Amino acid sequence: MKDPNNRRIGIVAIMGSVRPGNYTSKALALVANEIQQHDDIALEIIDPANLKLLPPGISGDETDAKKVRGSVSKATGVIFATPEYHGSFSSITKLVIENLGFPSVLSGKPVALLGVAAGQIGAIKSLEALGSVCAHVGAIVLPGPVSVAKVREVFDSKGRCLDSVVEKQIRSVATNLIDYIRGNICPRVALEAMVRAGLA
Numbered sequence: 001m002k003d004p005n006n007r008r009i010g011i012v013a014i015m016g017s018v019r020p021g022n023y024t025s026k027a028l029a030l031v032a033n034e035i036q037q038h039d040d041i042a043l044e045i046i047d048p049a050n051l052k053l054l055p056p057g058i059s060g061d062e063t064d065a066k067k068v069r070g071s072v073s074k075a076t077g078v079i080f081a082t083p084e085y086h087g088s089f090s091s092i093t094k095l096v097i098e099n100l101g102f103p104s105v106l107s108g109k110p111v112a113l114l115g116v117a118a119g120q121i122g123a124i125k126s127l128e129a130l131g132s133v134c135a136h137v138g139a140i141v142l143p144g145p146v147s148v149a150k151v152r153e154v155f156d157s158k159g160r161c162l163d164s165v166v167e168k169q170i171r172s173v174a175t176n177l178i179d180y181i182r183g184n185i186c187p188r189v190a191l192e193a194m195v196r197a198g199l200a
């Protein structure tokens with residue numbers, strides 16, 4: 001991840017809906033806002049609506065796939081935000097994952113999950129399935145995935161969250177990941193830097 005301010009931590013958030021006026025981006029905006037409170041963290045949002053990603057086996061321009069792979073491989077942590085579609089996570093989310101390589105550049109990355117659904121049971125099924133796929137490719141799936149039920153009642157048309165409890169839960173996707181990175185990844189990176197500097 002290129003960062004002109006040399007921020008130490010890089011988080012990549014992957015948008016899972018390309019539907020015009022989608023609610024996933026409204027929820028992800030709160031997560032992004034939470035991350036942006038931290039001066040030492042760079043955030044990149046990958047929006048597949050702006051990318052040309054191909055299914056495995058279809059040949060064509062690999063530029064965007066390489067870009068996404070590069071961003072994720074450099075990231076300290078990753079966030080997936082997906083809508084619940086037909087009892088699972090969105091196909092566009094799976095397409096992004098399939099473009100992350102085999103073996104996947106998600107391997108070894110801490111991953112935090114956010115799911116939104118129009119229905120009252122929320123995005124539980126999407127999050128279970130997405131967590132399973134992320135674990136399968138070797139990601140460290142953090143506990144505490146956040147499922148937003150009745151998402152169309154939670155946000156207004158301008159993207160304002162109408163429920164402070166739900167807003168706090170959504171923001172916890174960011175804080176959980178940041179806490180994990182600061183507690184586990186940063187100390188390791190610091191030790192590696194000491195070794196490289198010949199001080200340890």
Ligand SMILES: Cc1cc2nc3c(=O)[nH]c(=O)nc-3n(C[C@H](O)[C@H](O)[C@H](O)COP(=O)(O)O)c2cc1C
Nearest residue numbers: 017019022023024083084085086087116117118119
């Ligand atoms: C193809 C499709 C399938 C859907 N399936 C479900 C579902 O299984 N359960 C549910 O609660 N909502 C379902 N929804 C509604 C979405 O959860 C709803 O559109 C919500 O706003 C999140 O998606 P969005 O980010 O695209 O807006 C479905 C929507 C679409 C377009």
